[in-house]
Amino acid sequence: MDKKLILNLVTPQKQLLKDLEVDMVVFPAFEGEMGVLPGHIPVLVQLKEGSLRYKKDGQEGEFAVIGGFVEVVDNVVNVFAEGADLAEEIDEEAESQKIKKAKDALSRKDADIDFELAELELKKSIARMKVKRRKHG
Amino acid sequence: MESLRDIRQNIKAIKSTQQIMQTMKMISNARIRRAQEAMVAARPFATKMLEMVQDFTQEVLALPQPEDAPESWARRFFVNRSADPSKIGLLVITGDKGLAGSFNAVILRAVMRFIKENKDKQITVFAVGKKGRDFLARLRVPNLHLAYESVGIFPKVSYAHADLLGNALMKSFLEEKLSSVTLIYNDFKSLASQNLVQRTLLPFVPAADVVKDTHEFEFEPGLLEIFKLLVPRLIKANLYRVLLESQAANLAATTNAMDAASKNAGEIVTALELKLNKVRQAGITNEILDIVNGAEALNN
Structure with a gap:
């Protein structure tokens, strides 16, 4: 072909x-x-x-x-x-820190715009982690 | 006549202001390259997205649309039957800070003109940038209401900002039945100039000529479902591009304004130094005259 x-x-x-x-x-x-x-x-x-x-x-x-x-x-x-x-460029360490940070920000609930941004970031980081995890067993 | 000390103090003050201006110029100059790169990088997505939506628009619009059924969600961004012609939207994008020449003033003038032209309509305003937000919040116009504001996002615009803005915009557009949304912002033309742009953001105008034959396409899930997802992304991609353009334009304007200001400060310093020397020389001449006169008096 x-x-x-x-x-x-x-x-x-x-x-x-x-x-x-x-x-x-x-x-x-x-x-x-x-x-x-x-x-x-x-x-x-x-x-x-x-x-x-x-x-x-x-x-x-x-x-x-x-x-x-x-x-x-x-x-x-x-x-x-x-x-x-x-x-290959996904850094598991950095992503898990990002997830933690985003979750922290979400649990505080005091910020206004940062709140929504954090939620977005969290979703993205979780998706990246999934791919990385699958690739390495 | 000013004393020597006054003039010296004056020169010192102007020089330190000039230094600040030069620093600000260098900062925005350094940021502008990154802003330009982001702008160029975001272009393919927006243009390709537009092409694709244009390709399928005709087909979506051609789908049977029963008169009594509620209009499909995505279709309303093209032809909105339920829109209220007395309601319109306005998206204003300014900078967060002044010190950028006429950058914000030009936009706000256009905004005033727009408001005057649409006196008889209800205007829903979306403001990005502190300058525009403050200006609109101070305005006491009864037919105006601020629906969304976003400040402090420059010079670090990200897609997430466009995402939030897009959501607010679409929500208002549909819920408040706006008949159109107009966008006013400064476009990045070159490092030396910005263009004021005023154009209609919504509803979309479908392209008249479609080159691609879309009939043999298969869709997963259905065409309407996909379209429903495509339209918001197109709007957001567009907004993202506009935000980046505005950001780069603002930085360029700041660079130019600061450059002009520090040049001007330099000229003032030169003039003052000349004056300082003259005053000093006059003082010395006077002293010599005193001594000479004294000596002459003794001799006599």
């Missing part, structure tokens, strides 16, 4: 992957994990939090993604994620 997929991964903060040629993409879709190979029919699916993996020349790459959408059309896979981190 010489056909390839073009993978784009963007988050509101930045573009993480741009026009990367890959052989296969697997991501957490609304109704379970979904794998995409070249020649896939056009779809638009909701992305859940979890791990997004791709295969390129026998090598694998993995990102922890947090919600969003995936559009597949004409062998182009566009991933719009609310947040995404390279799985």
